[in-house]
């Protein structure tokens with residue numbers, strides 16, 4: 001196995017001088033060197049062929065013992081020095097102090113085809129940042145991260161990726177969701193990959209500690225490697241850096257809203273500095289279109305991270321990053337302008353995105369109202385987001401009266417006895433049909449475009465749970481089936497009809513299928 005190793009993070013940034021592994025506050029440093037904990041009986045259960053290729057590895061490499069050992073933390077690649085990053089964060093709106101990679105260990109960085117990739121193991125043992133926890137991950141949460149991060153990539157959403165999913169062979173004690181009692185579960189390790197795993201919290205912790213020198217070093221490092229177009233360090237380039245991060249984060253959340261992804265824990269330690277979706281914990285996919293929905297039981301009271309609030313939270317998190325970068329910029333006007341622009345840019349990008357979901361390619365002043373009325377209707381009764389938008393592509397602008405029949409499959413309950421809902425939909429379809437007359441595309445041309453924006457297959461919460469239940473019994477076929485299905489989320493896959501269906505009723509209130517907690 002040959003990887004083109006080119007470490008920068010642990011070579012160019014200040015390291016924690018202590019190398020023993022015990023929990024501590026780590027100051028004046030960006031990371032601590034740490035060796036992953038060896039596991040009892042590692043076993044690779046799935047590998048992403050696309051990520052193998054991105055790293056310059058062959059399929060045959062993935063079958064070697066070296067691969068298994070390296071990507072489960074049992075063997076260290078020559079000339080590398082694994083490390084855990086130091087970061088802090090606002091959790092549910094409150095400053096939580098030092099957090100850091102408590103169960104993630106960065107192995108190394110590689111460059112292949114001019115692309116830099118950092119390789120990280122999640123669940124490979126305690127680090128100085130583990131606080132009171134065990135540094136481990138269980139199979140169920142690892143399957144969820146592995147499948148969803150690759151699925152998001154194929155949906156066109158900026159995201160961290162995953163290379164492999166492995167069992168550690170160790171048992172991990174968890175306060176299990178199923179019955180509330182602690183129980184042993186199978187331990188697992190995901191190797192995940194991104195150009196960088198830097199988060200807002202990496203900068204925040206340095207600013208809070210008033211360690212401006214290290215903060216500057218870290219920002220300079222980030223710009224040099226990930227935003228090189230911004231040029232040499234200056235107050236202006238730092239401001240431009242913040243602008244880029246704001247733009248990338250906006251882009252990311254617009255995609256989330258487009259596909260119906262609800263992150264669940266948008267704390268500032270889960271906000272990537274590159275605008276990538278990071279930390280697939282208690283995330284979920286919208287089934288019924290509902291601004292108020294969150295999958296995270298830990299957040300069920302305030303619903304801070306509900307679907308409809310995700311864009312506001314990205315902005316809130318950007319305010320925290322602006323505070324952290326302020327000591328390097330020392331003037332508020334520029335930062336405030338970028339934050340204000342986020343709001344305006346969001347409005348227009350969101351409208352564009354929603355218009356493209358319903359096949360409107362030109363702009364018209366009536367569009368905002370049309371979209372608003374559509375969203376109101378979607379909230380009238382439980383309406384499956386994925387099925388609704390996918391089926392809408394079958395709408396004919398000459399036949400508005402058929403609209404309701406086309407979207408029928410998306411309703412969870414019957415609306416036959418609810419004439420006011422039928423009427424609201426009929427009215428909307430009439431307006432939609434009139435609006436479509438202004439577009440030059442034929443029905444089939446519009447359908448083709450809509451089907452590249454509205455996915456047919458997403459990782460519904462119950463689908464991941466079925467794969468988890470089977471894997472728990474040692475059957476990994478469903479992981480493979482879903483992994484392959486979700487590689488082509490926009491294509492019709494004739495033999496996969498069963499995955500284009502509403503959530504089955506048994507899954508409505510089943511733990512894991514609709515609700516998850518942070519502590520997985």
Ligand SMILES: Nc1ncnc2c1ncn2[C@@H]1O[C@H](COP(=O)(O)OP(=O)(O)OP(=O)(O)O)[C@@H](O)[C@H]1O
Nearest residue numbers: 099100101102103104130133134135136279280281
């Ligand atoms: N089992 C664990 N052992 C040690 N630290 C943990 C564990 N679970 C979570 N943490 C730490 O708690 C903090 C917040 O947890 P969160 O659930 O957001 O992260 P995570 O899922 O572990 O990781 P990541 O954000 O890297 O995907 C992080 O600092 C994380 O490293």
